[in-house]
Amino acid sequence: MTSPNNIDDKNSKIKTYESDLPIENSLYNELSSKFQDKVQLLYVKPNRIKVYVESKNIVEVASFLKNELGLDHAESVCGTDYPNENAIEVIYHLSSYSREEIAPIIFALSTKTDRNSSYSPSLLPLFKSVEYHERETYEMLGVYFQGHPRNERFLLPEDWADIPPLRKDFRIKGR
Amino acid sequence: MTNKFSDSFEKKLEDTTKLGLEVVRESAEENLMTLSVGPQHPGSGHFRFIIKVDGDYIVYCDPDPGYVHRGEEKMCEYRNFIQNIPHLERPVIHDSTHITYSYSLAVEELLGIDVPRRGQFIRAIASELNRQVYTLYWLAIYGIFLGHSTMFMWPAGDRELFIDLLAALTGARVTHAFNIPGGVRNDIPDGFKEKCLQYISYFEKRLKEYEDIFYNNPLFRQRTENVGILSKENAIKLGVTGSVLRASGIPHDVRKVEPYDVYDEMDFKVQYMKTCDSFARAYVPFLDMRESCHIIRQLLDKMPESGEVRVKLQSNPKGRIGEAYKRVESGRGALSYYIVSDGSSRPYRVKISVGSFRNILALPHLLVGSHLGDMPSIYWALNYWPVEADR
Numbered sequence: 103m104t105s106p107n108n109i110d111d112k113n114s115k116i117k118t119y120e121s122d123l124p125i126e127n128s129l130y131n132e133l134s135s136k137f138q139d140k141v142q143l144l145y146v147k148p149n150r151i152k153v154y155v156e157s158k159n160i161v162e163v164a165s166f167l168k169n170e171l172g173l174d175h176a177e178s179v180c181g182t183d184y185p186n187e188n189a190i191e192v193i194y195h196l197s198s199y200s201r202e203e204i205a206p207i208i209f210a211l212s213t214k215t216d217r218n219s220s221y222s223p224s225l226l227p228l229f230k231s232v233e234y235h236e237r238e239t240y241e242m243l244g245v246y247f248q249g250h251p252r253n254e255r256f257l258l259p260e261d262w263a264d265i266p267p268l269r270k271d272f273r274i275k276g277r
Numbered sequence: 278m279t280n281k282f283s284d285s286f287e288k289k290l291e292d293t294t295k296l297g298l299e300v301v302r303e304s305a306e307e308n309l310m311t312l313s314v315g316p317q318h319p320g321s322g323h324f325r326f327i328i329k330v331d332g333d334y335i336v337y338c339d340p341d342p343g344y345v346h347r348g349e350e351k352m353c354e355y356r357n358f359i360q361n362i363p364h365l366e367r368p369v370i371h372d373s374t375h376i377t378y379s380y381s382l383a384v385e386e387l388l389g390i391d392v393p394r395r396g397q398f399i400r401a402i403a404s405e406l407n408r409q410v411y412t413l414y415w416l417a418i419y420g421i422f423l424g425h426s427t428m429f430m431w432p433a434g435d436r437e438l439f440i441d442l443l444a445a446l447t448g449a450r451v452t453h454a455f456n457i458p459g460g461v462r463n464d465i466p467d468g469f470k471e472k473c474l475q476y477i478s479y480f481e482k483r484l485k486e487y488e489d490i491f492y493n494n495p496l497f498r499q500r501t502e503n504v505g506i507l508s509k510e511n512a513i514k515l516g517v518t519g520s521v522l523r524a525s526g527i528p529h530d531v532r533k534v535e536p537y538d539v540y541d542e543m544d545f546k547v548q549y550m551k552t553c554d555s556f557a558r559a560y561v562p563f564l565d566m567r568e569s570c571h572i573i574r575q576l577l578d579k580m581p582e583s584g585e586v587r588v589k590l591q592s593n594p595k596g597r598i599g600e601a602y603k604r605v606e607s608g609r610g611a612l613s614y615y616i617v618s619d620g621s622s623r624p625y626r627v628k629i630s631v632g633s634f635r636n637i638l639a640l641p642h643l644l645v646g647s648h649l650g651d652m653p654s655i656y657w658a659l660n661y662w663p664v665e666a667d668r
Contacts, residue, residue, distance in 0.1 A: 149535060150602055175516030177604075178630030182617055195602065195615065195630070199513045199527050206535035208602055208613075231516025234638055242350075257343035257667055267351055268626075274348075274355060 125204060126151050129171060136166060144212065152193075152210035160213045161223050164194070168228050172201035173209050176225070179235035181243040183270045189214045190243055190269075192222050194232065215245060224250035242268040309336065314652070316344045324663035326640065333648050338641040342634075346667040353627035357593055358384050361624070363454045368631075369665040370451045371414045374400075374407035375607035376629075376665075377456040382537060382603035383614040384458040387596035395584040396460030397538040402473075402576050403446060403455055404605075405569045409480070410439045410451075411608035412562045415660060419559060420491065422653045423500055428491045435483055438476045445469060458594075460587025470577050477570050484567055492560060501556035505643040505655040508553055515639050519610020519632045520565065520660050523549040524557035531606035542579065545572050555651075558658035562608070593622045609633050609660050633666035 121127065126146050133141055133153065140159050144152040155163045167173045173196040182191045194211040198204050215222045224247035225232050236247045237256040244266035246253055255262065265272050308331065315325035323345045329337035349368060353361050365380055366373035378400065385392065392400070413432040420428025440450050445466055447453035455462050491497055507517070512525035522529055528547040532540045548564035550557035596618030604613035610632030617626040636659050643655050 145599075152600075174513050177516070177611065177613060177635075178615065178628060180615060180626075180628035180630075182626045193615070195613075199522070199529055205529065208604075210602070229516070230514045231635070231638065234634065255343075257346045259343070267348065272351075274351060 120146055120148070123148060126207065129204065129207065129209070132171060133163070133166065136170075137163060144210075149206045150208050150210070152212060154212045154214075157192075157213045157215055157222050160211070161225065161228070164196075164211060164225050164228050167196060167209065167211065171209075172204065173198050174200050174229075175231040176229050176235060177208065179232050179239055181239045181245055181268070183217070183243060183268065185217065185270050188217045190217055190220050190245055192239065192245055194225060194229075196229075220245045221248055222246070223248050226250050242266055244269065322661070322663040323667075324661075326644075328644065328649075328652075330649055333650070335644045335647055335649060335652070338644040340637050340640055342637065342663060342666050344667065345664045349668045350627050350629060353624055355623070357622045358388070358458060358596065358624065359590070359594070361627075362457060363452070365629075366452050366454060367664075368629075368668050369411075369607075369609075369662055371662075372407055372411040372608045373452050374404045374455060375605055375612055376631075377454070378404055378607075379603045379605040379612050379614045380616075381456045381458045382605070383601040383616045384596070386601040386603065387599065387616060387618045388458060388590075388594050389597060390459050390588050390590070392460045392538070392588065393585040394539075395464075395581045396586040398576055398580040399446075399461045399465055399586055400456055401539055401543075402465075402573060402580075403443065403453070403461070405573045405576065406439050406443055406446075406473075407453075408569050408608050409566055410436055410443065412566050413439070415562065415608070415657075415662075416487075419657045422657055423497060425491060425494070425497060428487075431483070431487065431490075435480060438480065442469070442473055442476060445472070457587065459590050460585070462587070464586050473573065473577060477573055481567070481570050484563070484570075487563065492563065498556065500651070501559055501654050501658070502552075502554055504555045504651050505558075505647060505658070506553050507558075507639055507643060511642065512553075512639075515642060517610075517636050517639050519606070519608075519636070520561040521558055521636050521639060521658075522610065523547070524561045525553045526551040531604050531611050535604070537603070537605060539576070539579075543572050543575050545575075555654045555658040558660070562660065595620060595622045596624070604630075607632060609662060609665065610636065629668055631665050631668065632660070633662045634668075636661055637666060 123146060130143060130151055140155060141163060142154040144154055175197060177195045177197050179194050191212055191214050196209045196211060222245050224236055236250050237252060239245055240247060240253045241255055241258050309329045312328050312330060313325060314328060316323050325341045327339045327341060328335050349365060352364055362377050366376050369376050413436040417429045417432040444450050447455040507525050509526045512522055526549060528549040530547040533547050545568050548561055548568055550561055598618060598620045600617045602615045604611045612632060613630045615628040616624050619625040639659060
């Protein structure tokens with residue numbers, strides 16, 4: 103279990119596709135046969151899948167993942183800031199408790215939003231478990247989740263008056 | 278009418294002041310009282326939750342964490358992969374081996390290195406010992422907040438055994454900085470195995486006594502049984518993890534579901550209960566401690582006699598472009614790291630997903646509708662560590 107045997111070469115990229123992973127690939131195939139080019143595969147690794155969808159399609163894809171593939175909760179929701187692309191990536195790491203055979207799998211559902219007007223549809227109506235994670239992403243990266251009832255401060259002080267701290271242009275003092 | 282209301286309000290005020298809670302007077306029309314529990318209240322840790330009570334019943338609860346937010350995720354972006362280890366273990370110093378364990382696993386995938394077999398065993402031994410330390414600390418707090426002071430003294434005392442073992446192994450009592458990408462910092466000292474086996478045998482006898490004096494205590498059972506029911510369906514919906522999840526009848530343990538390092542060679546059972554109440558949430562970590570003793574014996578038995586304990590890394594290793602998501606089972610449930618690397622020697626983005634943060638979602642669900650007096654038994658049974666949740 104230790105070695106991530108997916109190395110092409112030292113100092114290069116991590117291998118992004120492996121064909122001898124039956125469960126992971128069948129999950130992706132079910133998804134892609136339903137949505138075709140609406141979903142784009144980013145990688146398949148042992149127990150890990152990541153797909154990209156446009157934010158207008160994310161609710162539709164997520165509800166398929168929940169209702170048809172049995173991914174019933176989110177382990178984490180986070181965002182990554184890419185100032186060069188002028189985009190913020192929002193990633194939902196979904197997993198399953200109810201289907202034992204896919205319990206080891208983490209399904210990463212990724213979408214991108216514009217950095218200057220960052221809005222993303224909330225998945226709260228589908229997954230109750232994203233409630234606080236989305237609030238955290240809102241205050242840390244400034245992504246407004248449409249449909250989330252409380253886009254408010256959670257971990258930061260109530261009088262926080264700076265830009266969202268996990269954006270790359272926020273600098274820690276002295277660094 | 279006004280007098281009648283204010284009389285009952287004064288009585289409530291008196292009762293709540295006795296409990297040491299802060300009181301906010303609501304508008305006269307609304308017969309509710311808002312209480313702010315924490316962050317200075319001794320029963321809440323560094324954490325506040327705002328509740329509204331109607332008489333003795335809690336009708337509203339809003340958690341307000343963040344009092345010990347350190348910005349760990351941002352700090353990670355400014356330090357290289359190795360420098361991140363000492364500050365990452367600050368959020369949960371009682372379980373510092375686990376919070377650096379999944380970090381090391383993720384960085385190893387990014388750097389493309391394998392840990393030597395002996396290093397994997399030593400990691401697992403340190404983790405299981407640390408699980409005991411954490412669970413004993415939690416049990417001591419749970420005991421004292423339910424008014425059982427013996428259950429504060431005993432675990433706090435027995436915890437020293439494991440702290441001594443970890444101090445002999447790692448050189449520090451609580452913050453070990455022991456796991457590093459590529460293995461562990463140092464080999465086990467001479468005579469460690471014998472001492473460890475001796476302590477484990479003693480501790481297993483003590484666990485029997487814990488059960489007699491605490492878990493079979495009728496008063497403790499009355500305060501926890503059928504209190505704060507979290508059904509299986511709701512546990513899945515809320516996405517809780519660790520002992521909270523296993524107490525709701527779902528045998529999910531990362532060590533079994535997705536074994537890391539040498540856990541796939543270990544023979545152990547995932548402990549779970551189907552009663553879904555506070556008692557189950559308090560009892561599952563206890564069963565885990567017993568199972569953990571069993572795992573430590575196997576680890577000591579199967580560990581290779583000699584060999585390397587870590588891979589020698591270059592001084593400022595560069596990650597490969599890509600990302601890694603790794604998780605381990607900590608004392609509070611799944612603890613996972615999502616690390617993005619852009620090919621430099623520092624991580625581009627680090628996200629820490631911790632059990633405590635996931636489990637507070639269950640707090641409003643459990644508290645609303647229950648008695649104010651059940652609050653301590655529900656809150657502490659969530660195995661919640663505020664500092665870890667805030668990060």
